[in-house]
Every structure is written in C-alpha cells, then in structure tokens.
Amino acid sequence: MSVVLVGISHRTAPVELREQLAFGDAVLLEALKELVDRETITEGLIISTCNRVEILATTSKHAMDGITQLHEFLERRHGCRPEMFERHFYSFTDLEAIRHVFRVTSSLDSMVVGEPQITGQVKQAFQLAQDARTVGHQLNRLMSRAFAVAKRVRNETGIGLNSVSISFVAVELARRVFDTLKGATVLLVGAGEMAELAARHLNSYGAERILIANRTFERAEEFARELNGRAIPLSEFERNLSEADIVLCSTGAPHFLIRPDHVHQALNARRNRPMLLIDISVPRNIDPAISAFDNVFLFDIDDLENVIASNIQEREREALRAEAIIEGEAERFVASLAEGDLNQVIGAFRREVGLIVQMEFDRSRKRLGELSPEQEQAVHVLLNAVVNKLTLPVIKQLRESEDGHSVLLEAWRDFYHRDK
Amino acid sequence: MDLLLLLALLCYLAGAFYSVIIFSARSEGPDRYLFTIIAAGFVAHTASLAAGWAQLGHFPIVNPKEVISFISWAMLAHFLVIRWRYRARALPTFVIPLVFILTLVSLLLPAPARPISAALEGAIDASQLTQVLFPLHVTLLIFSYAAFIITTIGGVMYLVQEHELKAKTFGAAFYRLPALNTCDEIGSRSLTIGFVLLTLGIITGIIWNNQRDGKFWHNDPKEVLALVTWLAYMLMIHYRLTAGWRGRRIAWLSIAAFVTVLCTWIGARYLPGYHVFG
Numbered sequence: 048m049s050v051v052l053v054g055i056s057h058r059t060a061p062v063e064l065r066e067q068l069a070f071g072d073a074v075l076l077e078a079l080k081e082l083v084d085r086e087t088i089t090e091g092l093i094i095s096t097c098n099r100v101e102i103l104a105t106t107s108k109h110a111m112d113g114i115t116q117l118h119e120f121l122e123r124r125h126g127c128r129p130e131m132f133e134r135h136f137y138s139f140t141d142l143e144a145i146r147h148v149f150r151v152t153s154s155l156d157s158m159v160v161g162e163p164q165i166t167g168q169v170k171q172a173f174q175l176a177q178d179a180r181t182v183g184h185q186l187n188r189l190m191s192r193a194f195a196v197a198k199r200v201r202n203e204t205g206i207g208l209n210s211v212s213i214s215f216v217a218v219e220l221a222r223r224v225f226d227t228l229k230g231a232t233v234l235l236v237g238a239g240e241m242a243e244l245a246a247r248h249l250n251s252y253g254a255e256r257i258l259i260a261n262r263t264f265e266r267a268e269e270f271a272r273e274l275n276g277r278a279i280p281l282s283e284f285e286r287n288l289s290e291a292d293i294v295l296c297s298t299g300a301p302h303f304l305i306r307p308d309h310v311h312q313a314l315n316a317r318r319n320r321p322m323l324l325i326d327i328s329v330p331r332n333i334d335p336a337i338s339a340f341d342n343v344f345l346f347d348i349d350d351l352e353n354v355i356a357s358n359i360q361e362r363e364r365e366a367l368r369a370e371a372i373i374e375g376e377a378e379r380f381v382a383s384l385a386e387g388d389l390n391q392v393i394g395a396f397r398r399e400v401g402l403i404v405q406m407e408f409d410r411s412r413k414r415l416g417e418l419s420p421e422q423e424q425a426v427h428v429l430l431n432a433v434v435n436k437l438t439l440p441v442i443k444q445l446r447e448s449e450d451g452h453s454v455l456l457e458a459w460r461d462f463y464h465r466d467k
Numbered sequence: 468m469d470l471l472l473l474l475a476l477l478c479y480l481a482g483a484f485y486s487v488i489i490f491s492a493r494s495e496g497p498d499r500y501l502f503t504i505i506a507a508g509f510v511a512h513t514a515s516l517a518a519g520w521a522q523l524g525h526f527p528i529v530n531p532k533e534v535i536s537f538i539s540w541a542m543l544a545h546f547l548v549i550r551w552r553y554r555a556r557a558l559p560t561f562v563i564p565l566v567f568i569l570t571l572v573s574l575l576l577p578a579p580a581r582p583i584s585a586a587l588e589g590a591i592d593a594s595q596l597t598q599v600l601f602p603l604h605v606t607l608l609i610f611s612y613a614a615f616i617i618t619t620i621g622g623v624m625y626l627v628q629e630h631e632l633k634a635k636t637f638g639a640a641f642y643r644l645p646a647l648n649t650c651d652e653i654g655s656r657s658l659t660i661g662f663v664l665l666t667l668g669i670i671t672g673i674i675w676n677n678q679r680d681g682k683f684w685h686n687d688p689k690e691v692l693a694l695v696t697w698l699a700y701m702l703m704i705h706y707r708l709t710a711g712w713r714g715r716r717i718a719w720l721s722i723a724a725f726v727t728v729l730c731t732w733i734g735a736r737y738l739p740g741y742h743v744f745g
Binding site for chain 2: 208209220222223224225226315318319320321338341342344346350353354357
C-alpha cells in the first residue's frame with residue numbers, strides 16, 4: 048500500500064490554470080467515484096480551493112504506479128498534457144505525501160501562512176469524500192491525524208496569532224485598548240471599502256454603535272442600515288467625535304479633517320476615556336500632532352502596514368517551529384503505517400499457514416477414526432505448535448527487518464496479496 | 468519550622484513558575500490548574516495563620532515575620548477576588564512571584580525571642596476594647612497595603628502597555644499584558660478598596676490611641692506619614708472623579724503614592740517615635 052498525491056497550488060501554477068483544473072461542487076462527487084474506480088486506486092480524496100487542487104489517493108501497487116494513475120485521471124478529466132505535469136504539478140509519495148497533507152491542513156503551504164480557512168476547506172473535502180464513500184481505513188486515519196496535527200500546530204505555535212490584514216489589525220488594536228468591544232462606539236469618517244470591512248469586523252467583535260459620516264449621505268445611510276448604525280452628515284462629524292471610542296478615517300480629502308483642537312474637546316467631553324484613531328487615508332486626514340495627547344492612540348496606514356509586516360515575520364518564525372512539529376508527526380505516522388502494514392502481512396501469513404494445516408487435517412480426518420475429546424484436543428495442540436514453529440522464524444525475521452519495509456516484506460506481501 | 472507555611476510556599480513557587488510559563492507562551496493556555504495550585508497555597512497559608520493565632524494566643528501580626536506573612540496572604544486574597552472579575556492572564560505573573568518572595572522572607576526571618584514587644588503588650592492589654600481595636604487596626608491597614616500593591620501593579624502594567632501602543636512597536640509585552648482599560652480598572656478598583664480600608668485603619672488607630680492615653684494624635688512619624696499616604700490617595704481619587712484624570716497620569720501617581728506607603732510601613736520603623744512596635 049502506498050499513499051500518493053498529485054497537485055497544483057499557487058506556488059506552482061498561475062490562477063488561470065488553477066481555475067481550469069478546479070473541481071466544482073457539482074462534479075466533485077462523480078469525480079471522486081471515477082478516481083477510486085481506477086485500477087489499483089483504493090481510496091481517494093480531492094481538495095479543490097481557489098489556491099490549490101490536490102488529489103490524494105492510496106494505491107494497492109507501487110507508488111509510481113499510483114502517480115501514473117492520478118496523471119491519467121487528470122488527463123481524462125481536464126485534458127492535462129504530460130508537459131503540464133512536469134511544469135506545474137508536484138507529485139509526492141508516502142512520507143512526502145503525508146508531510147504535504149499535514150502542511151496543507153496546518154496552513155503552512157497557504158498564500159498567507161497561518162490563515163485558518165484552509166483547515167476548514169480540507170475538512171469539507173474530507174467530509175465529501177466520506178459521504179461519497181471514497182475514503183476508507185487508510186485515508187480516514189491519515190486525515191484524522193492531519194486534523195490533529197493542524198490543531199497541535201495552532202496550539203503550540205503562534206502561527207495564527209498575529210493579524211495580517213488591516214481590518215484585523217484594527218480589531219487587535221481596539222482590543223488592546225478597550226479589552227472588550229462591547230458597548231464601544233465606532234465612528235467612520237468616510238465609508239471606503241477598507242473602513243467598511245474594518246467596521247464589520249469591529250461590529251462582529253461586539254462594537255454595536257456605529258456612526259457613519261460620508262460625503263455622499265445616501266451611501267452612509269445605506270451602510271448604516273446594513274450595520275444597524277446611524278448616518279451623520281460629514282460636515283457635522285466633529286460633534287460626534289466625543290462619543291467615539293474608535294475612529295476610522297478614510298476619506299479622499301486632501302487635508303487634515305481631525306485636528307488637535309477637535310480631539311482636545313472630545314477628550315474633555317469624554318473625561319479622558321481613551322480614544323483609538325485609525326487613519327487609513329492617503330493623504331492623511333488626522334493631524335499626527337494628536338499623538339502627543341494622553342489617552343489618544345493614533346495609527347496611520349504606515350503604522351498598520353508596519354504592524355502587518357512584523358506580524359508576517361513573526362508568523363514565518365513560528366512557521367519554522369510548525370515545520371519541525373510536522374516533520375516529527377509525518378515520520379511517526381509513516382512508522383505506524385509500516386507497522387500496521389507489517390502486522391497485516393504477518394496476520395495474513397499466519398492465517399494462510401493455519402488454513403493449509405487445517406485443510407490437510409480435515410482431509411485426513413476420516414482416516415483417523417473416532418477420537419476421544421482428549422485426543423482431539425491433543426491433535427489441535429500439535430497442529431498449533433507446528434504452525435507456530437513454522438511461522439515463527441519468518442515472523443521474527445520480518446519484524447527484525449529494518450523499518451519493516453524490506454524486500455522480504457515486499458515478497459511476502461506480493462505472495463499473500465496475490466489473489467486479492 | 469511552620470510546615471503549613473512551607474506547604475503554602477511550595478504552592479506559590481509552583482504557581483509562580485506556572486504563571487511565568489503561561490505568560491511566556493502566547494497562545495491561550497489553560498490557567499485553571501494555576502488557580503487550583505494558588506488556591507491550595509492560600510488554604511494552607513490561611514491554616515498556618517489560624518494555627519499561629521491559636522498557638523501563640525495573640526493575634527499573629529505583631530512582628531515583621533508575621534506581618535510579612537500576613538501581607539502576602541492579604542495580597543493573594545485580594546488577587547483572588549480581582550481574578551474573579553478580571554481574568555487578565557498577566558496579573559498572576561506579577562502577583563504570584565511577589566507573594567512567593569514575601570512568604571519566603573517571612574519563613575526565613577527568625578522568630579523573635581519575645582514574639583510580642585513589651586510596649587505593645589502593655590498597649591494591647593490596656594482594656595477590653597483595645598484587644599479588639601488593635602487587630603482590627605493592623606488587619607485593615609495590611610489589607611489596604613495589599614490593595615495598594617495591586618494598584619501599583621496595575622499602574623506598571625498600564626505604563627508598559629501604553630508605551631507599546633504609543634511606540635507602535637509591538638513586542639512581547641503587547642500581546643501578553645491586559646488591555647489598557649483593564650489595567651486601568653484593576654488599578655482603580657484596588658485603589659478604591661485600598662483607600663476605604665486605609666481610612667478605616669487610620670480611624671481605628673486614632674480611637675485606639677484615645678483609648679490608651681486620651682490623645683488622638685502624637686505627632687509620631689508613622690502617624691504623619693500615614694496622613695501623607697492618605698492625602699496622596701485621596702487626591703488621586705479626587706482628581707480621577709472630578710477632573711477625569713486617568714490612564715498614564717493615574718498610573719504614575721499610583722506608583723508615587725505607593726512610595727509613601729512604603730515609607731509609612733517600613734520607613735517609620737527607623738524613625739524614633741510612639742509607634743515603636745509594628
């Protein structure tokens with residue numbers, strides 16, 4: 048038995064090609080069935096997201112044969128040509144395939160390392176394959192291990208801890224100032240796309256009151272309805288500044304909209320309760336001089352980008368630790384597979400020898416005449432002893448053979464799996 | 468050797484290590500075992516104090532050994548109450564090692580040959596009322612000191628976190644310390660509690676004074692310093708309530724005010740005066 052994997056990802060192929068090779072939900076079930084209907088492919092799983100297409104399978108033959116089968120499968124379904132396999136596809140077998148599955152599931156192979164969606168997407172793909180009954184014992188084991196590894200990586204490393212998008216950094220900053228965002232008021236000055244996204248995130252973290260000031264009032268009203276907020280005219284936003292715990296500024300105005308005197312007044316009115324101001328507009332709309340005030344925390348777009356850059360670095364450092372975890376897990380998993388494999392072969396071998404002896408005994412049974420229960424018992428003990436004596440040296444040698452993967456094991460496996 | 472106190476000390480040691488580990492690992496690790504360990508230490512410590520009281524036959528806060536043990540116990544009590552409200556993971560990392568050190572010091576200090584000084588003994592035995600007033604006076608004050616220690620810790624955490632936010636370089640502390648508002652609240656709640664206790668402690672002291680010799684005030688250094696401390700905290704609360712002072716300014720003030728606590732508590736021992744015991 049071998050585990051094989053063939054795939055493309057954002058690292059190896061442009062988006063046009065990935066689109067072309069994606070398996071839509073509509074065809075996935077049928078594709079899975081076609082996959083496991085192929086000769087020697089025993090189990091199969093297809094992960095298809097916008098960043099990758101991975102085909103994972105187990106084969107009853109040698110690994111290379113499995114790869115060929117997967118290539119043929121892709122050729123039939125998508126018309127992939129041999130040179131494409133060389134240029135854009137990667138193919139892994141056994142340890143490498145298992146490591147790759149662990150890395151993908153743990154989000155180490157993602158475009159943004161540590162992004163959490165991929166684990167869910169792999170889970171979905173696995174669920175689908177389970178529903179289609181194209182995964183069996185081997186892939187079930189592999190995938191449940193992969194999810195456990197992903198969890199371990201998430202718990203033991205900081206790979207997913209630091210925000211790497213502007214809107215999440217905004218949430219993170221707000222939580223460092225206010226702890227809980229429940230009851231916090233957010234003021235949007237300018238309802239640009241990025242500000243909207245950040246407002247949505249803040250809202251989902253508990254900030255319920257959202258005030259929106261925008262040049263076109265209708266746009267503000269529209270967004271206000273959506274988030275259950277309140278639209279205010281842009282010319283009057285200063286009056287609402289004192290209510291705002293968090294201010295998100297993103298207008299196209301070429302000058303400072305929020306000046307020190309505004310903030311000073313607002314602070315007085317709100318009795319110095321802290322304010323977080325985030326200025327994502329270029330040119331800036333908030334006078335950087337307000338940074339000097341106590342209880343005021345101002346971040347402009349460069350500050351946020353710096354945070355993101357250092358967070359990405361931090362994630363990459365953590366990713367190294369994650370790689371070490373995955374390496375260990377993959378090796379252990381392969382070892383346990385080999386062991387399972389070995390036990391299977393040994394079991395088959397013992398059963399086979401036992402059956403032969405039993406058959407021979409049954410054939411000679413009549414000629415033995417009547418046996419007393421004690422005699423019957425004695426014969427069985429004798430036969431058992433013969434089976435044990437015969438099989439023991441072979442089993443011993445198999446167990447001692449290095450990593451259970453020797454030529455010997457291959458030979459016995461071929462011999463006893465011949466007809467299956 | 469006080470075995471119960473030793474047991475408490477071991478719990479605090481384990482708790483101190485545990486809290487540092489939790490602090491250094493950024494991912495949200497479970498801290499429920501931490502609570503169990505600390506609570507076990509707290510129970511042992513409580514038992515040790517109770518046993519001391521029963522054994523000695525006098526209220527066990529009359530010499531430095533006992534006072535230090537009691538204040539670490541009071542700090543822990545205060546922490547356990549606060550923890551119930553603010554599950555700030557960084558707080559135990561500051562509190563528990565300090566509790567451990569204080570308990571260790573108490574355990575290592577030699578027990579005085581005369582556990583209770585003659586002067587104090589005379590003062591306590593003066594009347595039935597002073598027998599109640601003295602323990603009350605000391606307990607209230609020590610609890611207020613414990614609360615002020617927590618206030619100071621809140622202030623320090625605030626200043627570090629504020630520095631991180633202002634400097635925009637998010638280091639290790641940024642992700643581990645509580646949010647600014649939480650630091651501020653831990654500080655202000657403890658401040659209020661500490662101030663009420665301090666006020667009551669001073670009042671009981673004055674009544675005790677009066678019971679003994681009919682004088683409310685002796686111009687004793689400790690009395691004067693206590694008044695300064697009380698004024699410092701009073702002003703902090705006053706400005707917080709009326710002028711809306713908060714954040715950095717209050718954090719610095721809480722550190723400054725704590726210096727007056729230290730002067731009152733320890734400094735006064737080295738000045739001649741009426742408060743010779745304590």
